[in-house]
Amino acid sequence: MTVASQVKQTLASLKGIHAGLQQLALTSQDETAQRTFHEAMLVTEEIIADIKNRIGRLEFEEPQYHGK
Amino acid sequence: MPIWLETAIRSICILIGLFVITRILGKKQLSKLSFFEYIVGITVGDIAGTMSVDLGISLQEGITSILIWSLFPVAVARLSLRNKKFRDFVEGNSTVFIKNGKILEENLKREKYTVDELLEQLRKKDVFRVADVEFAVLEPNGDLNILLKREKQPLTVGDVFPNPPREKEPQTVIMDGMILDEPLAAMGLGRGWLKEQLDKQGVAVENVFLAQVDSYGQLTIDLYDDKIQIAEPQEKKLLLAAMKKVQADLELYALQTNSEEAKALYERNASKMQELVQKVEPLLRN
Incomplete structure (x- = not known):
């Protein structure tokens, strides 16, 4: 597996985590828990943006991995 | 009217009457029966029983008596709700038996409690050593309640996790x-x-x-x-596992990459993820 595809897999997991946290933020009954999940969700958004950037760079530097 | 019919009618009427009275007296009577309330309850029952069988007693006499016996406690309860002094007089005060880990012998004597009885009450609460007790009090209803010394108190969630996640009722x-x-x-x-x-x-x-x-x-x-x-349900555990995996992956990439810039990016995000895991782990663990 190439580096780019590995990083892409991580990106997919991150998106899954993001969705899971969002779900919990919506269904939790306690306000503190809701807030914690929501904040965690926002942090994952930052990480996702970073990783997306990195994938863009990887594909730019090594075009042979593009789209894989 | 035959005698049996009269008895039947009386009994049914009194049953219905008693049912209404117990409804009025409410739940408190059940859970926290003071000696007075206990006696009143028995007497009301006795009057009702006698009234339904003994045809010699006229209904007027019986109903008057039953009303007085059952409404008096209601009046007393109403009054004691309003007035603290009256409440103390009616329901009695609690008596401290152990204070600062020391038995107060005077109070034991005043309540006619022997040491054996005190020990028995303590054992009922799973306390076999008097030295473990910081404070013990005899409630007006006869229960002995105890506060254990701090080091003997059972462990609570709050002792282990300073800020445990709150849980609402399912x-x-x-x-x-x-x-x-x-x-x-x-x-x-x-x-x-x-x-x-x-x-x-x-x-x-x-x-x-x-x-x-x-x-x-x-x-x-x-x-x-x-x-x-x-x-x-596994969703929360799976989510936590996924977060830990991503965190590990990011650290791995940071080690593998040759580019300084990429290394910094991966490391920054790995530590962010680490913080995140720490923050949500108490919520996701169970």
Whole structure:
């Protein structure tokens, strides 16, 4: 597996985590828990943006991995 | 009118009357019976019993007596709600038996408690060493309540985790195969959500005996057919595992890459993820 595809897999997991946290933020009954999940969700958004950037760079530097 | 008929009519009337009276007296009488209330209860029952059998007593006499006996405690309860001094007089005060770890012999004597009885009461509370008790008090209703010394108190969640996640009461959303809409709405959920969750577990509503939603929106169900195995909800655990995996992956990439810039990016995000895991782990663990 190439580096780019590995990083892409991580990106997919991150998106899954993001969705899971969002779900919990919506269904939790306690306000503190809701807030914690929501904040965690926002942090994952930052990480996702970073990783997306990195994938863009990887594909730019090594075009042979593009789209894989 | 034959005698048996009169007895029957009296009995039925008195039964209904007693039922109404016990309703008026309320729940408090059941849980916290003072000696006075106990005696009153017995007497009311006795009067009612005698009245229904003994035809020599006229109904007027009996009803007057029963009303006085049953309404007096109600009046006393009303008054003692308002007035603290009156309450102390009626319900009595509590007596301290052990203070600062020392037995107060004077108070024991005043309540006519022997040391044996005190020890027996302590043992009922699973205390076998008087030295473990910081404070013990005899309540007006005869219960002995104790406060253990700090080092002997049982461990609580708050002792282990300084800020444990709060948990609200779970709501029962399916009972006997019927969806209960009110608790479902109280959780901010709907029938659509419930249907989706049941489909995920592969069961129909009719087969569910009981289903509850906990404060994180997880559904736990019990089926009529006990042979079918139902998996426990795993979503939270899976989410935590996924977060830990991503964190490890990011650290791995940071080690593998040759580019300084990429290394910094991966390391920064790995530490962010680490913080995140620490923050949500207490919420996701159970």
